[in-house]
Amino acid sequence: MKIRPSAHRVSAEYMYKYNLATDRMKRLPADDPRNFMQQANVHCAYCNAAYDQPGQGALQIQIHKCWLFFPFHRWYLYFYERILGKLIGDPTFALPFWNWDHPRGMTMPPMFVEDPRSALYDRKRNQKHLPPAVVDLGKTDSTDTLQLVSNNLTIMHNEMIRCISDPLDFMGARYCEGSEANPGEGSVESGSHTVIHSWVGDPEQPTSEDLGNFYSAARDPLFYCHHANVDRMWYLWQRLPNNKLPNKRITDPDYLNASFLFYDENAQLVKVYVRDTFDNRRMGFDYERIDLPWVDYRP
Numbered sequence: 001m002k003i004r005p006s007a008h009r010v011s012a013e014y015m016y017k018y019n020l021a022t023d024r025m026k027r028l029p030a031d032d033p034r035n036f037m038q039q040a041n042v043h044c045a046y047c048n049a050a051y052d053q054p055g056q057g058a059l060q061i062q063i064h065k066c067w068l069f070f071p072f073h074r075w076y077l078y079f080y081e082r083i084l085g086k087l088i089g090d091p092t093f094a095l096p097f098w099n100w101d102h103p104r105g106m107t108m109p110p111m112f113v114e115d116p117r118s119a120l121y122d123r124k125r126n127q128k129h130l131p132p133a134v135v136d137l138g139k140t141d142s143t144d145t146l147q148l149v150s151n152n153l154t155i156m157h158n159e160m161i162r163c164i165s166d167p168l169d170f171m172g173a174r175y176c177e178g179s180e181a182n183p184g185e186g187s188v189e190s191g192s193h194t195v196i197h198s199w200v201g202d203p204e205q206p207t208s209e210d211l212g213n214f215y216s217a218a219r220d221p222l223f224y225c226h227h228a229n230v231d232r233m234w235y236l237w238q239r240l241p242n243n244k245l246p247n248k249r250i251t252d253p254d255y256l257n258a259s260f261l262f263y264d265e266n267a268q269l270v271k272v273y274v275r276d277t278f279d280n281r282r283m284g285f286d287y288e289r290i291d292l293p294w295v296d297y298r299p
Ligand code: C2O
Pocket: 043, 047, 064, 073, 193, 197, 217, 227
């Protein structure tokens, strides 16, 4: 079992390994599907209209703003993580998560910002939001740290608990063959997830590159750390007791049988299904346990 650690708590040895693996990924031949830029382009392809729905005219395949959001990104990180592990000969290597839902994780994680020569560094980020700036999930523009932290916790409580009365409120709206793209985002996708993207993206770039735009988001190594926490929100949500929602599973066969294509750690093309994403432990990874101060942080 791989245990994904909180990015603010990892050891120097872990940072060294992660940096080394990312550096090797960047140095792979440009046409190797495991190369860093190729991986970033996988994300771009599934969100910038690279694919049409077969036999559906101009209807596009879009994995954001619908119920494919969590399963797609879970598989995407799954393969990215395995490629990194393979490049350093460590099959237990696990991606770190950016713990922005906890007061101790509400700044950009140090390993991504401290050293411009690191493979984890990206210069296309909002320079005003480097540490010690605290993430601003409510887009308040406040500079009062305590106010920001408190506001962030309230927002997480709302996205994870208070605003959910149906599984699709969390997962995103139904989207199948023949549907128009973007039927609707779930609470975390539209909220904290998107706010962090634009909070990190560089406003000096033409379209908020890197993290602030779909086509370029995964060119910043911080993308995968951010999305590991987004994935963790799904994992946590599945486990939170919620009396209003005894059953959080979606059983629609159109959902279960939806599939994606990825390249694995051996550069083989593989087809994977939404139905195999519901249990992260079966996929071989888990998350470091961190307390969840937002659970009781009612507005
Ligand atoms: Cu595929 Cu956070 O976006």
